[in-house]
Amino acid sequence: MTDPAGATRRSAVAVWLLVIGVALSACSGVTPTPSRSATASAQASPTPDPTATPLPTARPIPHLALPPAGSSDPRAISPAVSVELEADGSGSIVVTVGNLGTTAIAELVLRYPTELRNTIMLAPFAPSEQRIRDGGPPLYQEWTKWVEGPGEQGEPAGTTSIGWGPLLVGGTLTIPLLATRVAPGPLEFDLQFLAGEALLIADGGPALIVVSVP
Secondary structure, three states, X not given: OOOHHHHHHHHHHHHHHHHHHHHHHHHHOOOOOXXXXXXXXXXHOOOOOOXXXXXXXXXXXXXXXXXXXXXXXXXXXXXXXXXEEOOOOOEEEEEEEEEOOOOOEOOEEEEEEHHHHHOEEEEOOOOOHHHHOOOOOOXXXXXXXXXXXXXXXXXXXXXEEEEEOOEOOOOEEEEEEEEEEOOOOOEEEEEEEEEOOEEEEEOOEEOEEEEEEO
16 A cells, blocks of 8 residues: 655655755856955066166276375475366366465476376466477576486386476465376376375365365
């Protein structure tokens, strides 16, 4: 004899099992998607450009230094230098020196590295027909020597010395030096101020100026 209530219960269980099976199948087929934050982070990472040109690095300005002077002179002076030439051009370098001491300086000597001539050639005068003409009139000149060391009066090797004077007490010398450009490029060089072979005093220290040439 068939139980109608039992058949009904079996049919309900079968329906629930079918529903659960369909739900599990649907869950197993879901494909995960990346989160927005992960996608944005990946897109924000920059990509290196293999064609980018590196920025040029600044080159240091060459500095031509002098060896220390062999002796010192306690007399004080007030030196100044004016560079009157443009970049990659010729012109002049004007040196002004005042005597702050109580005695005259018989010969003021300007000294710089001889290597400077590879870029700028300094000269105490400009060539002229009067200077080279035979039998011409006597020439008056304030500069007393122009020596490339080693010299007879102790001028060191690798230096060039230009003498000028005398520099009287309380007096001022203005020394124009012709500056002829030989090679392009800026540089710095030491310029010493001496009495003979002794380094004078300026502003309480050795009389030396670092001259910058464009």
